[in-house]
Amino acid sequence: MSVKRKVLILGGIILLLFSGAARVAAESWVMPATPLPMDKLFQELCYVRSSDRVRPKAGHWPRDIEYQRRVIDYRNDSFKVESNTFRLAQPPQKIIPHAVGITEILWAICPRERLLMFNTVAADPRFSMIADELAATGKIFSPKESELIIAAQPDLVLTVIFSDAVFKQRLKQAGIPTLDLGSPDSLASVVKEIKLLGEILDESGNAEALLQIISRKQALLRAALPKRNKPLRLLYYDMGGYIPGKSSNFTSLCKMVGAVNVGAEQGINSWRQVDHETLLKWDPDVIIVPLENNLTENLKKDPLLRYCRALQDDNLLQIPGLYLRTNSQFLLLSANLLAGIIYPDTY
Numbered sequence: 001m002s003v004k005r006k007v008l009i010l011g012g013i014i015l016l017l018f019s020g021a022a023r024v025a026a027e028s029w030v031m032p033a034t035p036l037p038m039d040k041l042f043q044e045l046c047y048v049r050s051s052d053r054v055r056p057k058a059g060h061w062p063r064d065i066e067y068q069r070r071v072i073d074y075r076n077d078s079f080k081v082e083s084n085t086f087r088l089a090q091p092p093q094k095i096i097p098h099a100v101g102i103t104e105i106l107w108a109i110c111p112r113e114r115l116l117m118f119n120t121v122a123a124d125p126r127f128s129m130i131a132d133e134l135a136a137t138g139k140i141f142s143p144k145e146s147e148l149i150i151a152a153q154p155d156l157v158l159t160v161i162f163s164d165a166v167f168k169q170r171l172k173q174a175g176i177p178t179l180d181l182g183s184p185d186s187l188a189s190v191v192k193e194i195k196l197l198g199e200i201l202d203e204s205g206n207a208e209a210l211l212q213i214i215s216r217k218q219a220l221l222r223a224a225l226p227k228r229n230k231p232l233r234l235l236y237y238d239m240g241g242y243i244p245g246k247s248s249n250f251t252s253l254c255k256m257v258g259a260v261n262v263g264a265e266q267g268i269n270s271w272r273q274v275d276h277e278t279l280l281k282w283d284p285d286v287i288i289v290p291l292e293n294n295l296t297e298n299l300k301k302d303p304l305l306r307y308c309r310a311l312q313d314d315n316l317l318q319i320p321g322l323y324l325r326t327n328s329q330f331l332l333l334s335a336n337l338l339a340g341i342i343y344p345d346t347y
Contacts, residue, residue, distance in 0.1 A: 029291055029318060033347035034340035035224035036217060041336060044213050045329045046130065048108050050205035060202075062089045067196050069182025070189065070247075071161055079185075079247050079270065086179050091202035092155035098143070098167075099160040100128045101184060104328035105197055106158075107133070109206035116152050117141045126292070126322060129330045146170040156200070184327045186252035187214070187335075194329065210329060217332055218256065225258045225339060226346045234342065235262040235284035235310075236324065239293055241276075245269045249327055256335035257342065259286075276304050284310050286342055290321035317341050 031038070065086040070079055096116050097103040103122040106115060107130050117139045125131040134140070141148050146167050149157060157178045159168055171178050179200070184190045191211060198207025236250045237243065244250040244261070245268025254261040262284045263272070276299075279287075287310045289295040296316055305311055319341055323334040340347055 029320075032337070032340035032344060034336050035221050035347055036336050038333065038336065041217060041333055042129070042330075044217070045210070045333060046108055046133075048206050048210040048213065050209040061091070062087060063199075065179075065196070065200055067181070068192075069161065069180070070185060071182060082182075086200075088156075088200065092177075092200070094152070094154045094156075095201070096141075096149060096152065096154045096157045097122070098157060098163050099181075101190075101327040102158050102160065102181065102193075102197070103134070104128065104130055104326075104330060105190075105194055105210075106201075108210055108329060109194070109198060109203050110201050111203075114201075115139075116154055117149070119143055127325060129322065129326060129328075129333065143167070146174075150174045150176060158197075185247045185249060187218070187256065187331050188252070190328060190331060214329055214332055221256065221332070221336055221339065222258075224347075226343050228258065232259040232342055233262050233265065233283075233285045234259045234288055235279070235282065235286070236288045237279070237295060237299070238290060239295065241273050241279075242271050243268055243274050244271055249331060250324065252331060253324075253335050253338055256332070257339040259342065276302055280304060280308050283308070285313075286310055286315040286317060288317055288319060288324075288338075288341075290324060291318045292321050 065088060066083070067086065068081050068083050070081055093114050094116050095106065095110065095114050096118075097106050098119055100119070100122045103118055118134045118137065118141070120140050120142055122128045123131050123135040123140050128134065144164050144167050149171060153176075155177060157171055157176055159178055159180045161180065161182055163180070168178060168180065181193065181196075182189075184193055191214065194207050194210055195204075198204040201207075234250075234254055235243065243263040245266075246261075246264040247270050248261075248263070251261040251264045254264075262282050266282055274282075287299070287308075289299070296318060299305055299316060300311065310316055319338065323337050326334050
């Protein structure tokens with residue numbers, strides 16, 4: 001399915017769930033021209049098979065997998081990195097991913113017959129780049145449906161720090177092997193996760209092939225960006241006035257398109273709620289808002305923000321929230337779209 005078709009499906013969901021300004025925004029939003037063709041880039045990131053498969057060496061298994069995961073403390077706006085070791089007796093053949101980002105990576109590098117089931121969130125086009133492909137398999141489970149997972153007897157369930165604690169505890173009690181990963185906050189951390197998953201699956205060849213595609217396409221994207229004396233300062237404004245900071249995927253997106261995340265510039269680490277007076281004081285060049293809400297109208301109606309340069313310059317720009325939420329190899333797809341949105345006269 002084309003990227004444009006995916007956006008149309010997402011827009012249809014918005015039309016069903018919302019009314020008023022959000023509905024008008026969904027109907028009028030147009031996919032911009034981008035540095036790299038969106039459909040081709042999606043397909044290249046979606047399915048990778050290496051011609052030089054890395055075969056396991058003698059004595060390769062059992063294997064101790066050393067990995068790190070990022071743990072976020074939202075209350076204190078901080079995070080830490082934990083180092084762990086996970087032992088595998090042999091490459092898992094029956095795998096269930098519990099998070100969207102992990103699912104998207106596995107869909108690209110893992111033989112799909114080894115993927116038993118998929119989370120309903122990963123089959124939801126509001127949250128997943130491959131939702132339609134996963135939904136078509138019919139192998140969908142609810143995020144808390146531990147009984148179904150236990151009955152399937154998988155070799156490995158891949159969860160994340162945000163996965164339901166009760167769900168993870170039930171799997172542990174049933175003796176289901178579970179690996180709890182962190183939450184990537186940048187393309188660099190996604191790269192590490194791809195390498196780790198390639199090692200776990202014994203599919204390092206496919207993982208390396210995907211990393212080569214990412215590296216090559218990132219270089220092409222960088223070369224296609226317009227030359228500027230000063231980088232654009234972007235502020236991502238979400239519901240409730242929440243702004244992402246340094247340890248968010250938005251910082252990585254900004255770096256990939258030669259821009260600055262104003263939230264990180266102003267000392268935010270993860271997320272922080274700011275008022276409109278603060279937004280005006282920070283004076284961003286561009287304000288990015290998710291397409292699926294009324295934020296554009298709400299910001300425009302505030303008399304205080306008529307002095308905001310981004311609004312004066314008509315740089316209050318929308319992007320489907322799917323592209324702001326991704327934390328897999330599709331961050332590169334999101335960056336490509338963001339470049340087309342903030343540099344509208346370049347492509």
